[in-house]
Amino acid sequence: MNNVPEPRTPPQAALKSDRLFINLGPQHPSTHGVLRIGLTIDGEVIVKAVPDIGYLHRGTEKLAEVRNYHHCVVLTDRWDYVAAMPNNLVFCLAAEKLMGVKTTPRADALRVIMCEMNRIASHLLFFGTYGIDLGALTPFLYAFREREMILDLFEMSCGARLTYNYIRLGGVMTDVSPEWLKRTTEFVEYFKPRLDEYDTLLTYNPIFMNRTQGVGIVSPQEAVSWALSGPNLRGSGVNHDVRKSDPYSGYENYDFDVPLGKTGSCWDRYFCRVQEMRQSVRIIEQAIAKLPDGPFMASGVAKIPKPAPGEAYAHVEGARGDLGIYLASDGGISPFRLHVHAPSFINLAMLQEKLVGMKVSDVIALLGSIDIVLGEVDR
Amino acid sequence: MTNDEVFAKISAKFPMVEKAAVQVKDYLTVRLSSKDDLLPFAQWAKDSSFDMLETVTATDLLGPVDMKGYIRQQNFNPFLPDGATPQIESAPTTGYPYRPAMDLLWVFFSVAEKARVFVRLELPREGISAPSLVPLFKSADWQEREAFDLLGIGFEGHPNLTKILTPDFTQGHPLRKDYVHIKDRFDE
Numbered sequence: 001m002n003n004v005p006e007p008r009t010p011p012q013a014a015l016k017s018d019r020l021f022i023n024l025g026p027q028h029p030s031t032h033g034v035l036r037i038g039l040t041i042d043g044e045v046i047v048k049a050v051p052d053i054g055y056l057h058r059g060t061e062k063l064a065e066v067r068n069y070h071h072c073v074v075l076t077d078r079w080d081y082v083a084a085m086p087n088n089l090v091f092c093l094a095a096e097k098l099m100g101v102k103t104t105p106r107a108d109a110l111r112v113i114m115c116e117m118n119r120i121a122s123h124l125l126f127f128g129t130y131g132i133d134l135g136a137l138t139p140f141l142y143a144f145r146e147r148e149m150i151l152d153l154f155e156m157s158c159g160a161r162l163t164y165n166y167i168r169l170g171g172v173m174t175d176v177s178p179e180w181l182k183r184t185t186e187f188v189e190y191f192k193p194r195l196d197e198y199d200t201l202l203t204y205n206p207i208f209m210n211r212t213q214g215v216g217i218v219s220p221q222e223a224v225s226w227a228l229s230g231p232n233l234r235g236s237g238v239n240h241d242v243r244k245s246d247p248y249s250g251y252e253n254y255d256f257d258v259p260l261g262k263t264g265s266c267w268d269r270y271f272c273r274v275q276e277m278r279q280s281v282r283i284i285e286q287a288i289a290k291l292p293d294g295p296f297m298a299s300g301v302a303k304i305p306k307p308a309p310g311e312a313y314a315h316v317e318g319a320r321g322d323l324g325i326y327l328a329s330d331g332g333i334s335p336f337r338l339h340v341h342a343p344s345f346i347n348l349a350m351l352q353e354k355l356v357g358m359k360v361s362d363v364i365a366l367l368g369s370i371d372i373v374l375g376e377v378d379r
Numbered sequence: 380m381t382n383d384e385v386f387a388k389i390s391a392k393f394p395m396v397e398k399a400a401v402q403v404k405d406y407l408t409v410r411l412s413s414k415d416d417l418l419p420f421a422q423w424a425k426d427s428s429f430d431m432l433e434t435v436t437a438t439d440l441l442g443p444v445d446m447k448g449y450i451r452q453q454n455f456n457p458f459l460p461d462g463a464t465p466q467i468e469s470a471p472t473t474g475y476p477y478r479p480a481m482d483l484l485w486v487f488f489s490v491a492e493k494a495r496v497f498v499r500l501e502l503p504r505e506g507i508s509a510p511s512l513v514p515l516f517k518s519a520d521w522q523e524r525e526a527f528d529l530l531g532i533g534f535e536g537h538p539n540l541t542k543i544l545t546p547d548f549t550q551g552h553p554l555r556k557d558y559v560h561i562k563d564r565f566d567e
Contacts, residue, residue, distance in 0.1 A: 227518030331472040
């Protein structure tokens with residue numbers, strides 16, 4: 001005889017608990033900057049989440065209105081300081097469209113190499129810190145070892161490690177040396193086997209998979225409605241990559257794939273980024289192999305450019321998604337209006353809805369998987 | 380889908396929507412005739428594969444930006460000759476039609492067709508407001524709040540139209556061309 005007692009259903013009134021308001025951030029390390037989320041929790045379940053941003057708002061869109069176009073490139077570095085090369089690039093593309101400047105093939109190839117290197121550096125930072133967020137401290141050390149090498153290469157090419165100002169209107173700041181190309185090739189050869197190492201460290205780690213698979217699922221329809229971009233959109237299985245759909249700087253000449261996720265969970269978004277690093281390595285190899293000769297700076301860019309009145313929009317696939325610049329000119333020496341379509345800002349907006357109903361322990365898993373940089377959220 | 384095909388589709392459905400005089404370079408730019416057109420247009424866009432609202436923003440056309448909107452300090456660069464200023468002052472450009480209006484911009488993107496359409500609507504600056512697209516596109520939520528905070532545009536029907544980027548004590552809307560900075564306790 002099976003003597004299992006009937007499960008006792010407690011009276012509902014006895015279960016009622018007080019709601020508790022807790023602050024996540026703005027100084028919590030796992031918010032990756034100064035993001036504050038006001039969480040209202042009932043037991044362990046979140047009933048309301050209010051993200052509070054703006055702690056890092058520097059008003060760069062307004063500052064640009066009293067600077068000339070060359071000076072504005074310096075401002076762009078400060079948006080997404082983890083991947084500043086695409087920021088430089090997108091502003092230069094928009095301004096070049098406005099001025100009608102055409103870049104040289106060598107400048108295009110150098111821009112592609114730098115942006116893809118920066119994408120790897122940015123995804124490595126994500127890979128390392130996402131592991132830390134979820135309690136895996138080891139991958140961080142490996143990720144930063146490799147990221148350091150990329151930053152050293154950037155330092156060698158332009159003198160800066162974080163805010164490069166390397167991509168300039170009409171081309172790039174300076175040509176790369178043969179020594180730099182040799183070291184970059186060596187780095188790529190060194191880096192390729194490391195990606196398999198990362199998979200054994202974190203990607204297929206059972207604890208990590210349990211924490212992230214099936215958590216924070218974003219359906220393709222939701223992803224499009226929230227206008228997500230980058231790995232967050234592709235993690236939901238929506239095939240959209242600016243490098244493929246609206247190619248710039250000669251991306252149409254490179255052979256690479258767009259990794260897609262299947263379910264849209266945190267693990268899918270993570271996996272997209274890890275796979276993207278492999279594709280970036282492919283692009284860098286191709287770009288170095290067929291690096292064209294010639295000038296690295298186009299002629300015809302004025303010292304103080306005064307583009308004719310008009311409007312231009314340029315966008316690139318940054319490390320965090322579709323980074324766009326809307327630029328309007330009234331014929332003066334400063335932009336009349338500069339608007340940044342900042343992927344971190346737009347990706348973050350889904351948090352207020354997606355967090356509701358989740359457990360407190362999953363908040364960091366979801367927040368980390370969106371991969372925001374607060375400098376870009378607040379601009 | 381090329382820009383002309385998209386425009387043919389739009390003008391078949393909305394004959395009053397015309398191509399903007401100033402096109403955003405390389406992209407199709409259309410201009411709505413009034414703000415009543417916005418909601419039907421957005422609904423049509425959502426139904427006909429333009430299912431992503433990428434951008435909501437605006438341009439203030441009042442004139443060159445007011446320098447009183449910036450916090451500026453004396454530059455102590457000893458290498459500059461007397462009277463020289465390393466900083467740029469805003470100046471009007473002759474021939475540009477400055478006017479007391481704002482040019483609103485919405486960007487719709489079709490993920491399936493990889494097509495993009497820029498929608499513009501010019502409204503007078505006084506008491507400016509436009510219909511909110513939050514019921515149709517979730518991405519409008521924070522971007523409309525940003526436009527409200529920085530440009531002072533009201534969005535009718537927005538569920539939570541509050542400040543998002545500037546601090547609570549900031550008065551005015553910084554991206555308006557006539558914004559004047561009022562000193563607060565952080566300026567000292």
